[in-house]
Amino acid sequence: MGERAIKVEGLTKRYTIGNQKSGSFRESFSALLRKRAKPIDFFALKDVSFSVDKGDAIGIVGRNGAGKSTLLKVLSRITEPSSGRIEINGRVASLLEVGTGFHPELTGRENIFLNGTILGMTRREVSSQFDAIVDFSGVEKFIDTPVKHYSSGMYVRLAFAVAAHLDPEILIIDEVLAVGDADFQKKCLGKMEEVSKNYGRTVLFVSHNMTAVSSLCNKGIMLKSGMVSEIGTAADVVHKYLNNEDEGLTYYKNWQADDEIHHDGVVQMHYVKLVGSDGEDISVAKISESIGIELSYSVKKDGYKPIPNIHLFTEKGEKVFVSVSPSKMEYTKAGTYKSRAWIPPNFLNQENYIVGIAVSTLSPVVVHASDYRCIYFEVMDDLLSVTRNGFTGRIDGVIRPLLDWELIDCN
Amino acid sequence: MSNVVIEAGRNRLMLNIRELWRYKDLFWLLAYRDYRIRYAQTALGFVWAFIQPFATLLIFTVVFGVAAKVDTKDIPYPLFAICGMTAWTFFSYVLSNSSNSIITSQQMVKKIYFPRLIIPLSKAVVGIIDFFIALLFIVILCIYYKFVPSANIIYLPLFAIMTIISSLAVGIWMSALTIRFRDLQHVVPFLVQLGLYATPIAYPAEMLVTSLPKWATVVYFINPMAGAVEGFRWSILGGQPPNDYIYISFILVLVLFVTGLFYFRKVERTMADIV
DSSP states (O other), rough: SSEEEEEEEEEEEEEESSSSBBBHHHHHHHHHSSSOOOOEEEEEEEEEEEEETTTEEEEEOOOOTHHHHHHHHHHTTTTOEEEEEEEEEEEEEESSSSTTTTOSSBBHHHHHHHHHTTOOOOOOOOOOOHHHHHHTTGGGGGTSBGGSSHHHHHHHHHHHHHHHTTOSSSEEEEEEGSSSOOOHHHHHHHHHHHIOOOOOOEEEEEEOOOHHHHHSSSSSEEEEETEEEEEEEEHHHHHHHOOOOTTTSEEEEEEEETTTTTTTSEEEEEEEEOOTSSSOBBEEETTTTTTEEEEEEOOOTTHHHHHHHEEEEEEOOOOOEEEOOGGOOOSSSSEEEEEEEOSSSSOOOOOOOOOOEEETTTTTTTEEEEEEEEEEEEEETTTTTTTTTTTTSSOOOSSSOOOOOOOOOOO | OOOOEEEETTTSOOOHHHHHHTTHHHHHHHHHHHHHHHHHTOOOGHHHHHHHEEEHHHIIIIIIIIIOOOOOOSSSSHHHHHHHHHHHHHHHHHOOOHHHHHHTTOOOOHHHOOOTTTTHHHHHHHHHHHHHHHHHHHHHHHHHHTTOOOGGGGHHHHHHHHHHHHHHHHHHHHHHHHHHHHHHHHHHHHHHHHHHHTTSSSHHHHHHHHHHHHHHHHHHSSSSHHHHHHHHHHHOOOSOOTTTTTTHHHHHHHHHHHHHHHHHHHHTTTTTHHH
């Protein structure tokens, strides 16, 4: 400890909106002719400073749009900062996704080499790790089959296996653990833990999964609107993040047209709120009653088939479910719509939940608008609820569904 | 231990050769990938690499050799045309593929750092395969016509290198420009088509030099491939040495190559933001 791995000073990344230089000749020419609309500067990162010691595992948390991904991109040298300075001591590997460069026509073997060299390894390094990578992935039988024939699970396992065998001094990871099945996720978390604790590597980890951040990291950084709002131990930062007073989450949320949650001009979300079974607004939900999540949104362009979907999380950041509105119900004409999703009674537990909302087109997947932390609500228990069946203590679990039980008398 | 400093505008114009060298394995693997997927899932596969130049040569021979009777002195027309085509085929392949290479690789560019220059550069490798196939055609035609290549052939590597530099020069410029100006995606195929006739491939440049006014000849040679194609053919077939206008072409290529590297370097810093 004590030796410095990363030092960031006054890091700023500015994007200019409304005057994007990418475009066409026509735009460039017409921009010369007419008076330019005043470009709006948007600061994805603003004067960010921190330092990381060797062997630290740092969790970077913050809401969508807080600048986490931009910070990782700048640290990984994918894009240059507008100002500020970063000093990195040590070999860096950054994993902003798994399987970068994978080509469906190439075999598993070929993709391991391609992906490995993209991640910064040499051919020789990949060769020496090859058996271990194949072993970790569990796809040995299909290693000479083009990956287009792989199931998505196999694909992800192979991709992660390559990443897991990088041997960097500094590892930068963005949400890549949000893939694969539970067993595989466990394996990946284990690998990360091994890297940071046993080998004393430095890890920077961005995640919405607060459980993972608290268990893997010793320090935390919280970003808010592109600025550092909290630096401290991982536990403290996770606590601050989950303490929603800070974020003002409540049982409804309104958005403006120019909010960052709108990723393209196709969909604008107006509000989301909690409603009771009679359609009235509610602020707390009762465990034995239906809970409605009402979303109002506008489709701005014809020809799209945007579908609302709900992402429910516990307060700790564990995902409870994703529910997608059945597509045949949806309209394709521009206009304003209101959707209501009903969570059945006796389904959730006595817990605090956070609702995320997105409106997306499904195939191919395009997320038009999304806010994965928009409302916060508590479910009030009822000691007489049918799922208690008389029991009065605390019942663990993310949900507490009413199941069909059978009792067969075998006497 | 490696030590990196990231700052706005740092090393803006320096070409980091050492870093490119460190990523040489990626360069080869990207080229290998292109080669592997080029004829993937086609019934004829690699045979296509022979059919395309053969068909072009056949049409040229019929139209320019037989019908228009282009004067190629005592050299059989097919042999004359294939020499020009060899350099041109390489150029058009590299230009077409490298100009939109950054856009087609945007998934990678947005997710990981590596010297971006590797992407357009790697396109030249697959082009070289086509180049050798065309050379094979030259050998076959030489044998068929019992033609002995001239002693100038010692200059062939020089003009081959000129062809490669010329292709990369235009390719690097286009790949960097296409990110900002997507219209170029439509301009490049048009340029390649136009260039096939605006370059002395199907006819000798001498034909134009004698019939065009001087200024028009200069304009004609402001074509990065005019010099390379003329020189390439001369080194195999011999005959009258190419006229001095080819230096216009060569100087242009070198200027394009150096400025292209600088421009690419400049755009590279924020490529991930605008692609």
